[in-house]
Amino acid sequence: MDYEVHHRQFAAPFLVVGNRENNLHFINESLQNHIYGVTNALDELVTDALFLSSLSLDPVGERHLRYGVMRRLRMIATAFRRFQSIIPPDRTAPLTLSQSDDVCRYLNSIYIDLLGLLDNYAWTLAFQFGSPATRAADRMQIGLFKSVLLKDPVLKKLMEQLHQFSTWAKEVKERRNPAAHRMPLFVPSAGLTPADVAEQQRLSELASAALRLEQFDHYRELKEAENRLGTLIPKFLHDPDGPINDIYPTLPSDIGNAVKVGRHVQTFIRENLPTYS
Incomplete structure (x- = not known):
């Protein structure tokens, strides 16, 4: 799920100094293979979460896993598939108005759900394995990168493992928070050269006539x-x-990091349920 692996392979x-067309082709190949890797890993995580939800979980923990984690994973997977079907790495054609609306909706949905997914994992852990003090903590302080879970003796080791993703989580918040509270994320439909602008004006005047x-x-033509x-x-x-x-590799990399977090958490759940101890 790391783009660097696909870029190296x-x-x-195949990159050639000064040959932009050649280089762009192989860079797009590496970006597309990165997308495939993240998509497959995401599908596997969804399947694993479904399996976990059928085990003997605390009722509240199960609720957060089933109706929080699983719903968000599926929504992220669906939105990512639809986004990449409209904008693959090698697309150069401008977006239609309808396509622009669609990709912006999918993009905002993904980033809002990525942080929601991390919170769903935190709540699942808190109610499945947390001490009475953890369960009684202020709800705003329950998070994978907050001190409440880190202080819980049962969860401490897992939280230390997840610390490697803390910087990434802050970066995702910078992309997500304006989408949720201020300005939504946006993909420009096209970039126009001065010649394009002149031609656009000419065509617009002809269309009006x-x-x-x-x-x-x-007129339609x-x-x-x-x-x-x-x-x-x-x-x-x-x-x-x-x-x-x-867009690439940022978007699939962000999803890939969320999948890595999910793997850590879901492995911890599986290995620490009473039926598996």
């Missing part, structure tokens, strides 16, 4: 030509002033 050996003359078929102008910019952002993120 599918891109690095065709509409006035009730030449509706010609001109608008379709206008919509084809430009090149997709594979970036996402909240505000035009930044920060700006590359």
Whole structure:
């Protein structure tokens, strides 16, 4: 699930200095294989969570696993599949208005659910394995990277293992929090060169004239030509002033890190249930 692995295998050996077209092809290959790896790992985690939910869990812990963890994993998986079907790594065509709306909805859903998933794991652990003090803690203090679970003697070792993801979790919050509270994440539909802008203005004026003359078929042709102008910019952002993120490998890497966290947590649950001790 680490992009660097795919880059070393599918891109690095074939890159040629000064040959942009060649290099872009192999970089896109490495990005696509990274997507496959993350998607497969995510599917495996969903299946494992389903299995865990059928075991002898505390009723409250089971509720958070079944209706929190599993729901979010499935929503992330669905949104990621639909997002990448519209914007694969090698896409250059501009987005239609409908596609732009769809990818923005999927992108915001993924980032909101990623942090929600981490909280669902924390609550599952707190009620499945937590001490009375942990269960009685302020609900706002229950989190995988907060002190309450770290102080719990049963969960301490797991929390120390998860500490390696704390910096990543802060980065995800920077991408997610504006989406939830201020400006939603956005993928620009296209980037236009000065020549594209001039052509867009020309086509728009012709379309307006065709509409006035009730030449509706010609009007539609001109608008379709206008919509084809430009090149997709594979970036996402909240505000035009930044920060700006590359779609790939950022998005699958964030999902991949959440999957790694899930593997740690779900392995801990499996190994520490009474029936497996």
